[in-house]
Amino acid sequence: MLSAALSVTAPAAAAAQTAPAAPTDQGIGPAIAEAIQARLGTVSDPAIAAYYAARGGEPLWVLSDGDDAGLSENGHLAIAAFAAANDHALNPDNYAPIDLARRADAAATAEDYATLDIDLTRNYVRYGTHLASGRVQPNVVSKALNIFPEIPDPADLLNAVGQSPDFGTYLEALAPQSPSYARLKxxxxEYRDKAARGGFTHVPAGATLKPGMTDPRLDALRRRMAEEDYMQAAAHAGDVYDGALVEAVKQFQAYHGLTVDGVIGPETLAEINTSITQRLIQMELNMERRRWMPDHLGSTYIFVNLADQVLKVVKDEKTIHTARVVVGKPYHATPVFSRNMTYVEVNPFWNVPQSIAVNEYLPKLIKSPAALSGQNIRVFRGDTEVNPASVAWASYQGTGLPYQLRQDPGDKNALGRIKFMFPNAFNIYIHDTPSKALFDRSERYFSHGCIRVSDPFALGEVLLSAQGFDKARLEQIRDSGERQVITLKEPVPVHLTYLTAWMNKDGSTHFRQDIYGRDEALLKALARAMRENL
Incomplete structure (x- = not known):
């Protein structure tokens, strides 16, 4: 199990050797406070040091009565939460529950209790931060992850210890409170339990298996489908691949983003034979991603899972529209971020990005200045249109273009006939496309980063019907050929995410391939953080 730790050092043991002995005539409580104050200079987290200083060194977790002291109920609850961190795909070792419990039992002196209290506080802040906002921060993992989870204020975490009427409930509430997180948890x-019972049966390699064929691997295939609850073990018998077994494989394919045809070729077989250990890792990584996300995404919002290549419009926690999308190629990977959609444009111009203009269109213009005329692409310098034949295109190789290429509205326009704008620094938006056939593919990574959506006018109706624009009216504007910008009365949050494992409300478990390598990058970041901080 991988998990990160905050970079906190606590040389309490060294400090204990030089701390003055506590007076014995004032009870252990004041002595613990004095011992804590004597160690504040060794506490590397300034928020923790400031918190204790403001309390005059009063312990947070230790209760005292005369010369007796012991761990409070909240202290026991915190250590129990640390020990159960694995339930949240966190590594309990990062929070030292065994060591803290042992020290709590053995503590006898003011110094023992002081170091215990400080170390418990340090681990509690670490645990609360990891549980609430993640073990590593997204933009540190990758610059393509442009989301910035809200990290809890250590002072708020510490104040909650004494102020929460039910500290156990408070600890549970530090985790994301979204149903999607709870379902994946x-x-x-459940999959850990499956792993403990032996994991998944391996289905041997062989020729592509199609419905109606016979194959000696059917027994193994039946066991494999039953292990992941796609069918009951006794629902299919015999040596012909048919009936319930074919339907189980189709369901498996649907839940793994594959072509749903019941045919077991190399791709489907590879997914079938992915180990349960790998599936557990995927779930753990995606629980970390869920910790990066806010609990409330909006009353109405657009959710695009880049790994799934699907767009959903959600209103009041119910999905009201679903559409297939095409997203960026692996070398033009679509970034992860959230912004508000503010307007829709029918019959848009396409201002060709400089990268595409230089890398894809400049070589064509060098060969023939008229090369783009058939695509309705015109050349501008500022607001002035330029005759392509008057430009020495070859002189701009490797230097960038001082010209803007703009494609007029129409059927050939790369953006299709409508685009949905949520202004951002990445020049990413949702739009129509003339390449409709790509939506039929199970993997849809073909764009330069923008998101192409199937049936975009149906999406437009969902977003604009309250403003009087149904699909028919939007298509009427389209057919007029006139460019029209429609401002949304209420901006709609758009969340571009990357989730390779999740559980739906219907109980179905879904996995997707890590086409952008972001699972691998996150796994490495967590391993690195663990090495640095444990």
Whole structure:
């Protein structure tokens, strides 16, 4: 299990050797406070040091009565939460529950209790931060992850210890409170149980298996489908690949983003034979991603899972529209971020990005200045149109273009006939496309980064019907050929995400391939953080 730790050092043991002995005539409580104050200079987290200083060194977790002291109920609850961190795909070792429990039992002196209290506080802040906002921060993992989770204020975490009427409930509430996180946490526990019972049966390699064929691997395939609850073990018998077994494989394909045809070729077989250990890792990584996301995404919002290549419009926690999308190629990977959609444009111009203009269109213009005329692409310098034949295109190789290429509205326009704008620094938006056939593919990574959506006018109706624009009216504007910008009365949050494992409300478990390598990058970042901080 991988998990990160905050970079906190606590040389309490060294400090204990030089701290003055506590007076014995004032009870252990004041002596613990004095011992804590004597160690504040060794506490590397300034928020923790400031918190204790403001309390005059009063312990947070230790209760005292005369010369007796012991760990408070909240202290026991915190250590129990640390020990159960694995339930949230966190590594309990990062929070030292065994060591803290042992020290709590053995503590006898003011120095023992002081170091215990400080170390418990340090681990509690670490645990609360990891549980609430993630073990590593997204933009540190990759610059393509442009989301910045809200990290809890250590002072708020510490104040909650004494102020929460039910500290155990408070600890549970530090985790994301979204149903999607709770479902994945539940499924992680269930798959761990499956792993403990032996994991998944391996289905041997062989020729492509199609419905109606016979094959000696059917027994193994039946066991494999039953292990992941796609069918009951006794629902299919015999040596012909048909009936319930074919339907189980189709369901498996649907839940793994594959072509749903019941045919077991190399791609489907590879997914079938992915180990349960790998599936557990995927779930753990995606629980980390869920910690990066806010609990409330908006009353109405657009959710695009780049790994799934699907767009959903959600209103009041119910999906009201679903559409297939095409997203960026691996070398033009679509970034992860959230912005508000503010307007829709029918019959848009396409201002060709400089990277595409230089890398893809400049070589064509060098060969023939008229090369782009058939695509309705015109050349501008500022607001002035330029005759392509008057430009020495070859002189701009490797230097960038001082010209803007603009494609007029129409059927050939790369953006299709409508685009949905949520202004951002990445020049990413949702739009129509003339390349409709790509939506039929199970993997749809073909764009330069923008998101192409199937049936975009149906999406337009969902977003604009309250403003009087149904699909028919939008298509009427399209057919007029006139460019029209429609401002949304209420901006709609758009969340571009990357999730390779999740559990739906219907109980189905879904996995997707890590086409952008972001699972691998996150796994390495967590391993690095663990090495640096444990």
């Amino acid at each position: 539940q499924r992680l526990a």
